[in-house]
Amino acid sequence: MDSGKIAAVQMRNITKSFGSVMANDRVWLDIYKGEILALLGENGSGKTTLMNMLSGIYYPDAGQIFVDGREVVIRSPKDAFDLGIGMIHQHFKLVDVLTAAENIILGLHGEGKLDMKAVAARVREISGRYGFEVDPNQKVYDMSVSQKQTVEIVKVLYRGADILILDEPTAVLTPQETDKLFAVLRNMRDDGKAIVIITHKLNEVEAISDRVAILRHGHFVGDMPTAQTNAGEMTNMMVGRPVVLNIERPEPKNAEPRLEVSHLTVHDEEGVKKLDDVSFTAYSGEILGVAGISGSGQKELLEAIAGLHRAEGGSITYIEPGTGAREELVGKDPRDISDMGVALSFVPEDRLGMGLVGDMDLSENMMLRSFRRGRGFFTDRKAPHQLAERVVKELAVNTPSIETPVRRLSGGNVQKVLVGREISSAPTVLLTAYAVRGLDINSSYTIYDLINKQKERGVAVVYVGEDLDVLLELSDRILVLCGGKVSGLIPGRGATKRRVGLMMTRLGGGEGDE
Amino acid sequence: MFDFIAFIPRAVTQGVPLMLGSTGETLTQKSGNLNLGLPGVMYVGAICGVIGSFIYETGTPAESINGFLAVMIPLLSCLAGSLLMGLLYCFLTVTLRANQNVTGLAMTTFGVGFGNFFGGSLIKLTDSEVPSIALSATSSYFKATLPFADKLGWFGEIFLSYGMLAYIAIVIAIISSYFLKRTRPGLNLRAVGEDPATADAAGINVTRYKYKATCIGCMIAGLGGLYYVMDYSSGIWSNDAFGDRGWLAIALVIFTMWRPAVGIVASILFGGLYILYLFIPTGTNLAVKELYKMLPYLVTIAVLIIVSLKKSRENQPPAHLGLSYFREER
Numbered sequence: 001m002d003s004g005k006i007a008a009v010q011m012r013n014i015t016k017s018f019g020s021v022m023a024n025d026r027v028w029l030d031i032y033k034g035e036i037l038a039l040l041g042e043n044g045s046g047k048t049t050l051m052n053m054l055s056g057i058y059y060p061d062a063g064q065i066f067v068d069g070r071e072v073v074i075r076s077p078k079d080a081f082d083l084g085i086g087m088i089h090q091h092f093k094l095v096d097v098l099t100a101a102e103n104i105i106l107g108l109h110g111e112g113k114l115d116m117k118a119v120a121a122r123v124r125e126i127s128g129r130y131g132f133e134v135d136p137n138q139k140v141y142d143m144s145v146s147q148k149q150t151v152e153i154v155k156v157l158y159r160g161a162d163i164l165i166l167d168e169p170t171a172v173l174t175p176q177e178t179d180k181l182f183a184v185l186r187n188m189r190d191d192g193k194a195i196v197i198i199t200h201k202l203n204e205v206e207a208i209s210d211r212v213a214i215l216r217h218g219h220f221v222g223d224m225p226t227a228q229t230n231a232g233e234m235t236n237m238m239v240g241r242p243v244v245l246n247i248e249r250p251e252p253k254n255a256e257p258r259l260e261v262s263h264l265t266v267h268d269e270e271g272v273k274k275l276d277d278v279s280f281t282a283y284s285g286e287i288l289g290v291a292g293i294s295g296s297g298q299k300e301l302l303e304a305i306a307g308l309h310r311a312e313g314g315s316i317t318y319i320e321p322g323t324g325a326r327e328e329l330v331g332k333d334p335r336d337i338s339d340m341g342v343a344l345s346f347v348p349e350d351r352l353g354m355g356l357v358g359d360m361d362l363s364e365n366m367m368l369r370s371f372r373r374g375r376g377f378f379t380d381r382k383a384p385h386q387l388a389e390r391v392v393k394e395l396a397v398n399t400p401s402i403e404t405p406v407r408r409l410s411g412g413n414v415q416k417v418l419v420g421r422e423i424s425s426a427p428t429v430l431l432t433a434y435a436v437r438g439l440d441i442n443s444s445y446t447i448y449d450l451i452n453k454q455k456e457r458g459v460a461v462v463y464v465g466e467d468l469d470v471l472l473e474l475s476d477r478i479l480v481l482c483g484g485k486v487s488g489l490i491p492g493r494g495a496t497k498r499r500v501g502l503m504m505t506r507l508g509g510g511e512g513d514e
Numbered sequence: 515m516f517d518f519i520a521f522i523p524r525a526v527t528q529g530v531p532l533m534l535g536s537t538g539e540t541l542t543q544k545s546g547n548l549n550l551g552l553p554g555v556m557y558v559g560a561i562c563g564v565i566g567s568f569i570y571e572t573g574t575p576a577e578s579i580n581g582f583l584a585v586m587i588p589l590l591s592c593l594a595g596s597l598l599m600g601l602l603y604c605f606l607t608v609t610l611r612a613n614q615n616v617t618g619l620a621m622t623t624f625g626v627g628f629g630n631f632f633g634g635s636l637i638k639l640t641d642s643e644v645p646s647i648a649l650s651a652t653s654s655y656f657k658a659t660l661p662f663a664d665k666l667g668w669f670g671e672i673f674l675s676y677g678m679l680a681y682i683a684i685v686i687a688i689i690s691s692y693f694l695k696r697t698r699p700g701l702n703l704r705a706v707g708e709d710p711a712t713a714d715a716a717g718i719n720v721t722r723y724k725y726k727a728t729c730i731g732c733m734i735a736g737l738g739g740l741y742y743v744m745d746y747s748s749g750i751w752s753n754d755a756f757g758d759r760g761w762l763a764i765a766l767v768i769f770t771m772w773r774p775a776v777g778i779v780a781s782i783l784f785g786g787l788y789i790l791y792l793f794i795p796t797g798t799n800l801a802v803k804e805l806y807k808m809l810p811y812l813v814t815i816a817v818l819i820i821v822s823l824k825k826s827r828e829n830q831p832p833a834h835l836g837l838s839y840f841r842e843e844r
Binding site: 076081094109155 | 711716718
């Protein structure tokens with residue numbers, strides 16, 4: 001290895017299996033001080049598992065871990081803290097009803113009596129040093145995603161961590177927030193800390209990391225300085241074969257209005273306005289991208305269209321293909337709406353929350369969509385079984401069998417099942433949210449292909465996405481939401497990330513920015 | 515005219531078992547354990563105290579009974595009995611991850627049966643005419659008040675007329691409140707009940723916190739049972755006399771929004787509501803009396819409705835209440 005670099009962590013022959021699945025197989029990994037390492041790999045390649053063993057969540061079946069050259073045993077998160085290892089998980093580990101400062105000192109030893117003023121002062125000191133913005137007395141449930149992430153990072157630093165692991169930290173951030181995070185990470189690197197960032201976004205690897213290490217199917221494939229590689233090479237190493245990294249965007253054909261949303265206003269259960277006077281038209285054979293900071297009303301928009309959320313005002317008109325008959329959707333039963341050909345595939349943060357039943361197997365989950373079509377008392381199990389087999393084959397779902405409960409599948413595979421089922425219902429309008437949330441690059445492209453195929457079939461696709469790069473490449477038009485209002489509706493071709501990012505954070509932002 | 519000077523002391527003595535029960539249950543619930551076995555725990559606490567006291571009182575000649583031992587023996591047996599109940603509950607729900615509701619209900623059934631079995635056996639041993647045991651000597655030590663208390667008129671009556679366990683109950687409630695709000699272990703405990711995965715990742719030993727909070731909670735609740743027999747009923751045990759006080763204590767936890775300090779006032783209020791029917795002239799119509807007995811429950815329902823309408827995040831039960839925690843679950 002390079003001279004002059006001091007290894008903070010050395011992992012040797014680390015092996016971990018869950019049941020019959022080998023999550024990590026004799027992995028070697030070195031982490032250096034004053035360096036940002038990007039850990040790259042597809043879903044299920046064992047990146048998070050590997051890092052969880054470093055942070056004490058899991059315990060390796062075999063192998064050795066050295067910290068500062070000394071062999072260590074990490075049995076619990078506490079052991080990891082004591083070694084100066086801190087991990088920022090993909091799902092934040094924060095207690096909602098506590099304040100930032102309370103979350104930060106959680107589990108720490110010290111005087112029994114709490115001196116919150118001293119804690120707050122120390123939090124401010126750390127924030128000042130690296131350029132964070134955090135209010136120690138703010139309750140976590142009042143925070144935005146990016147603020148929560150900041151609290152997580154400060155929490156780890158407060159514990160004196162010298163080795164920071166971030167698991168997909170940018171998945172939920174706007175481009176501006178990502179830039180801010182990266183600036184902070186660079187400050188920490190320059191301060192001599194060792195940083196590992198788990199990701200599958202290649203552009204971020206290139207932007208932030210000094211070195212990249214790649215895992216594939218639980219094996220360590222290789223590592224190299226980021227400057228000496230490129231996206232193509234990294235993808236090939238991740239996937240194990242050459243992959244084309246282009247999202248196609250065919251011109252829409254015979255676009256005609258399919259769904260007209262006008263002046264739609266929606267409140268949530270607590271009476272807070274989630275959508276405010278939203279109007280747009282979705283055309284057949286077109287992908288309408290919806291961009292916005294998470295929680296800007298994307299979920300409510302799709303649910304209102306699908307009839308799952310009550311609309312306080314405005315109208316949603318469905319225009320039937322062929323006949324051109326107009327049908328009002330507001331006030332209609334979700335079942336009637338889906339029978340008309342409006343399909344919703346929503347992948348929530350916890351993936352299983354909506355659309356699939358965790359304890360049921362694949363074909364039973366397929367039946368959730370089709371059971372009403374059956375006649376008679378007994379259910380028809382054959383057709384759903386065939387459908388499940390088809391989805392598994394076409395989308396390369398990695399499952400032991402069709403009879404496996406969905407809960408047991410990894411996140412990416414669960415998603416393929418959900419998206420595959422919705423697409424198979426041959427919709428005329430496909431509403432999809434976060435279809436590739438947490439999916440690796442290969443599966444993501446499979447899904448983009450599927451969506452493009454639907455577009456070519458003349459389906460009006462409404463695509464809510466998190467990854468702006470993809471949104472910009474995939475969508476024919478982009479609807480930008482900001483705080484429940486339409487911030488702008490711009491053509492996808494020629495739109496820039498910066499402009500969309502500004503529109504997401506400020507109504508009408510980025511105007512004339514081109 | 516409503517007789518407050520007579521009413522308040524009775525409300526307090528009614529309220530003390532509820533106060534101890536709800537303080538214990540609040541600590542337990544803060545760790546995420548919904549212990550519906552509380553009525554059973556309090557019942558076991560009471561009968562263990564009775565057994566200890568019975569052995570000492572019947573085995574010692576009346577003139578050589580030592581006041582210190584007469585208090586300590588029942589007290590320690592009560593604490594030991596309720597601790598065992600707490601350990602049993604934790605072993606089932608935390609270690610074996612059994613369903614908390616089922617375990618709790620089973621423990622209530624078990625605790626009441628256990629109490630009635632030993633209560634019945636002791637009653638047989640005494641060959642008494644009435645189906646009860648009287649431990650008047652022990653009770654006199656538990657009920658002892660400051661010597662000058664009854665010389666202070668209404669002040670003494672309202673504030674100083676209670677046995678030591680009543681004051682201990684208030685002190686425990688205040689300490690618990692301070693513990694939860696202002697100390698590091700208190701913060702950690704709240705985190706365990708809210709989000710054990712987060713607490714675990716922060717290096718908190720979730721299992722240990724759950725065990726400790728639940729066992730200490732059970733011991734505090736057990737004292738409520740002891741107070742009931744030794745002070746409130748003047749040392750007289752009869753089967754099933756404890757009634758539904760355990761359930762009322764659980765209702766009180768919700769009523770106070772998991773705040774032990776509020777529990778001091780609330781339990782006295784509940785105690786008052788519980789006996790209000792005795793102070794309101796209802797004539798001979800028993801049905802009206804029964805309606806008055808509903809008051810504590812109606813108030814709890816009303817509070818639940820008001821709180822759920824307010825939807826304040828601070829007033830919600832611990833988020834992970836009633837669920838078991840398993841680290842490697844995905």
